[in-house]
Amino acid sequence: MIDLTAEVTIKIPFQDVDIMGVVWHGNYLRYFEEARAALLDKIDYGYFKMKESGYAWPIVDARVKYIKPLTLHQVVHVRARLVEYECGIKIDYEVYDSGTGDKTTKGKTTQVAVDMRNHEMCFASPRVFLEKLGVST
Amino acid sequence: MIDLTAEVTIKIPFQDVDIMGVVWHGNYLRYFEEARAALLDKIDYGYFKMKESGYAWPIVDARVKYIKPLTLHQVVHVRARLVEYECGIKIDYEVYDSGTGDKTTKGKTTQVAVDMRNHEMCFASPRVFLEKLGVST
Amino acid sequence: MIDLTAEVTIKIPFQDVDIMGVVWHGNYLRYFEEARAALLDKIDYGYFKMKESGYAWPIVDARVKYIKPLTLHQVVHVRARLVEYECGIKIDYEVYDSGTGDKTTKGKTTQVAVDMRNHEMCFASPRVFLEKLGVST
Amino acid sequence: MIDLTAEVTIKIPFQDVDIMGVVWHGNYLRYFEEARAALLDKIDYGYFKMKESGYAWPIVDARVKYIKPLTLHQVVHVRARLVEYECGIKIDYEVYDSGTGDKTTKGKTTQVAVDMRNHEMCFASPRVFLEKLGVST
Numbered sequence: 001m002i003d004l005t006a007e008v009t010i011k012i013p014f015q016d017v018d019i020m021g022v023v024w025h026g027n028y029l030r031y032f033e034e035a036r037a038a039l040l041d042k043i044d045y046g047y048f049k050m051k052e053s054g055y056a057w058p059i060v061d062a063r064v065k066y067i068k069p070l071t072l073h074q075v076v077h078v079r080a081r082l083v084e085y086e087c088g089i090k091i092d093y094e095v096y097d098s099g100t101g102d103k104t105t106k107g108k109t110t111q112v113a114v115d116m117r118n119h120e121m122c123f124a125s126p127r128v129f130l131e132k133l134g135v136s137t
Numbered sequence: 138m139i140d141l142t143a144e145v146t147i148k149i150p151f152q153d154v155d156i157m158g159v160v161w162h163g164n165y166l167r168y169f170e171e172a173r174a175a176l177l178d179k180i181d182y183g184y185f186k187m188k189e190s191g192y193a194w195p196i197v198d199a200r201v202k203y204i205k206p207l208t209l210h211q212v213v214h215v216r217a218r219l220v221e222y223e224c225g226i227k228i229d230y231e232v233y234d235s236g237t238g239d240k241t242t243k244g245k246t247t248q249v250a251v252d253m254r255n256h257e258m259c260f261a262s263p264r265v266f267l268e269k270l271g272v273s274t
Numbered sequence: 275m276i277d278l279t280a281e282v283t284i285k286i287p288f289q290d291v292d293i294m295g296v297v298w299h300g301n302y303l304r305y306f307e308e309a310r311a312a313l314l315d316k317i318d319y320g321y322f323k324m325k326e327s328g329y330a331w332p333i334v335d336a337r338v339k340y341i342k343p344l345t346l347h348q349v350v351h352v353r354a355r356l357v358e359y360e361c362g363i364k365i366d367y368e369v370y371d372s373g374t375g376d377k378t379t380k381g382k383t384t385q386v387a388v389d390m391r392n393h394e395m396c397f398a399s400p401r402v403f404l405e406k407l408g409v410s411t
Numbered sequence: 412m413i414d415l416t417a418e419v420t421i422k423i424p425f426q427d428v429d430i431m432g433v434v435w436h437g438n439y440l441r442y443f444e445e446a447r448a449a450l451l452d453k454i455d456y457g458y459f460k461m462k463e464s465g466y467a468w469p470i471v472d473a474r475v476k477y478i479k480p481l482t483l484h485q486v487v488h489v490r491a492r493l494v495e496y497e498c499g500i501k502i503d504y505e506v507y508d509s510g511t512g513d514k515t516t517k518g519k520t521t522q523v524a525v526d527m528r529n530h531e532m533c534f535a536s537p538r539v540f541l542e543k544l545g546v547s548t
Binding site: 019020022025026027029030033047056058059060061062063064065066069109 | 156157159162163164166167170184193195196197198199200201202203206246
């Protein structure tokens with residue numbers, strides 16, 4: 001089994017911070033996106049590979065738990081971990097401060113495969129994805 | 138008891154739509170924000186009134202369930218409904234197509250009061266907010 | 275000749291305002307986009323019609339002049355005016371406060387036609403667009 | 412005189428790419444923001460230092476010239492260069508592909524100092540900023 005986590009480092013940019021001096025809650029999904037892209041790249045199943053494989057993988061559920069606010073120019077690590085792959089892609093996220101290691105945010109997203117030939121949702125993950133994971137089917 | 142729902146109408150703008158031709162999942166929190174602002178205005182407790190009252194109300198939890206994708210220039214209604222107010226503000230959201238009435242998205246957010254004098258989280262909603270709702274305390 | 279201006283009204287949303295309490299400068303292009311979409315719709319040459327016509331119209335130049343800052347929940351009108359159409363689409367923008375009428379922002383964008391058959395840039399606007407404008411060619 | 416350029420590297424994220432498969436034109440100001448922050452950090456005059464110095468530096472003019480479109484996951488360098496500092500901060504930007512070195516985008520921003528004591532615009536750059544640059548006044 002290959003490694004199923006990936007981590008990116010982000011320095012909170014000016015435009016993500018709101019009038020209260022903290023990151024607007026909707027911007028965290030940008031950070032998760034970046035970590036998820038790194039994770040999917042790692043298993044060689046990023047956006048272009050998904051497309052090539054004949055499947056789209058829309059996000060059907062997203063959740064964010066805000067533990068501590070993030071502030072301007074704070075440097076954080078965002079770790080994405082694949083937690084389910086048989087009936088879709090479930091990824092958990094953790095954001096933590098690069099200095100203190102304090103966890104600031106948690107989240108999860110769920111994606112399901114859609115067969116691009118007939119636009120139907122797949123209730124089991126397609127073989128092409130499971131092979132990327134080295135899972136025998 | 139005053140009315141506890143508000144609704145805004147949004148025409149999906151160009152920059153919210155991704156390479157797949159559908160709204161990027163993170164943008165829905167923008168639409169919820171707009172509906173929430175309308176709801177809080179309705180009870181006269183929008184951002185400036187919150188500030189004036191001595192409390193900040195950060196979002197501590199957000200969730201989105203994506204039922205059908207939204208597409209460029211689609212016109213949707215976003216309805217926000219206050220579902221809990223005693224120990225924070227919980228709001229449910231529904232997005233539905235303006236033409237067919239089909240529900241496309243659901244969501245919820247949770248906010249808690251933070252007393253700006255000591256920066257402590259409040260486990261019960263402060264009186265100033267409950268009075269806005271016409272709830273006797 | 276048909277009317278060549280369009281106007282939209284925007285209430286500045288929470289997430290567009292930065293830590294200084296004013297709209298982050300990059301967000302104004304969102305407001306221009308909305309006004310431009312209204313203008314192009316008016317001449318029946320919005321995104322889908324452009325695509326159907328076989329031309330893409332990428333923006334090749336954009337400029338914003340910030341006269342007065344915009345603030346949270348301020349209501350502004352954004353007016354787009356077509357100022358050139360023979361060798362591309364040049365649009366001027368003006369943002370002004372809905373209450374005082376004070377001009378807060380100016381801007382312009384330039385788009386050129388790209389023929390989707392050969393991906394070549396057109397130095398003169400294609401007939402299909404000029405016809406929309408009622409310009410004899 | 413200290414070094415007056417800074418460069419950041421960006422991998423174009425999913426949410427910045429539009430339905431045409433290229434970066435939406437408004438997102439480039441995010442990339443410029445990142446390069447400008449790096450440049451101002453380099454001269455020890457980033458956001459917090461500006462605030463500490465008693466001056467705000469709003470952007471009063473921004474311009475982008477789009478030479479070649481940027482695409483999903485493309486890796487680009489964004490170089491910011493201080494080109495004027497006596498009567499404000501003028502910065503030029505260049506974006507170029509990390510692989511080919513092709514220039515894809517150019518831009519410029521102008522900022523002016525505002526004295527936070529009286530909220531008046533300064534027609535000459537304040538001494539505190541010039542000292543950061545090592546310019547004798």
